[in-house]
Amino acid sequence: MSEAQGRRRASRQVLLASLWMTLLVLAVKVWIGWVTQSLSLVAESLHTLIDSFSILLSVISISSMGSSGREVWGHGRLEATMALMLVAFLGFACLNLLAISAGQLEAIVSNSPELLSVRINPPLLQVLAVVMAISFCIASFELYQARVLESTALRFNANHLLQDSWLMILVLAGLVGVWRGYTWIDPVLAMVMVVAAAISCWRVFNRQLPSLMRQIAIAPEALAQTIHQVEGITHCYAIQSRGIVGRQVFVEMRLILHPECMGIARTIAERVERVIRERYGPARVVIYIDSNEQKG
Known part of the structure; x- marks a missing residue:
């Protein structure tokens, strides 16, 4: 980051x-x-x-x-x-x-x-x-x-x-x-x-x-469902998206990873970005990784 x-x-x-x-x-x-x-x-x-x-x-x-x-x-x-x-x-x-x-x-x-x-x-x-x-x-x-x-x-x-x-x-x-x-x-x-x-x-x-474009490009629920396809993620929140699906989408989110997966946080972030692009087309993604303690 x-x-x-x-x-x-x-x-x-x-x-x-x-x-x-x-x-x-x-x-x-x-x-x-x-x-x-x-x-x-x-x-x-x-x-x-x-x-x-x-x-x-x-x-x-x-x-x-x-x-x-x-x-x-x-x-x-x-x-x-x-x-x-x-x-x-x-x-x-x-x-x-x-x-x-x-x-x-x-x-x-x-x-x-x-x-x-x-x-x-x-x-x-x-x-x-x-x-x-x-x-x-x-x-x-x-x-x-x-x-x-x-x-x-x-x-x-x-x-x-x-x-x-x-x-x-x-x-x-x-x-x-x-x-x-x-x-x-x-x-x-x-x-x-x-x-x-x-x-x-x-x-x-x-x-x-x-x-x-200021309106929401992708429903947060739909993005959350897509993101949970990646293993190691226990929770995702504060999901925001802007842009035009199929042209360019800008996404920001916060993720909580399983404690055993914190060492590969960068790899998980890359996987999340990849699945979003595969599902919604060109995308630029900003991901913040939180710990369980921060969430609690």
Whole structure:
């Protein structure tokens, strides 16, 4: 148990560091996008915003494990409200970016004086290249720590940061083209980034949805019946579950073992986790082992 807690603590620290760096990258992208009036860079910043929110949800989820007053592995109303606000903002931003990009393309075709001028220069391109390199470093660091700490949350967020970095390469190449006079690249890339942002948002919420669910996923009686299939368990109680059966279920429980089985408590915990997964599909289980004396 102490080893698992140490891994969760380390994962939380890595996620917090990644969140801080990702927010810094987001601020730089938004600032340069505003200064240069680049629609593609602003649209790509939406990906970084989604990544930041995903990391924040993972931090809250890991921090809530085993803490008093919190539901098991779940997010509260504040996090659900934040998710709804993010979706609303992304919808508004994406629709506006699509409309502006379409208007820009029309202005380019008709040589309209209302055409926005993307003010890009080599120093700004160099800053964006540094930002892109920082994103790659953050993602690589998370991937390495995900293997060391065996953290699915780190692996998931690292993959999304890598996707964001590859998209940034595409935008950087497009801005080089705009600097050389191909102004149509910026609005076209902005449309592509908006579509990619919608897909990225769906993937994040598809991954985080089970932990946002607050209702009981599995009846405690049914879980208790499944758990008692494992030998050596005399009693199980304080059973909680959240999530979606078949997608991802988060389970927490306390077990009392037969005194002769205390030496193989870790093996019994692994068996319990295995039977839950075999019965209900993907599951993440937190088990606390009590002694008969503690129960009494």
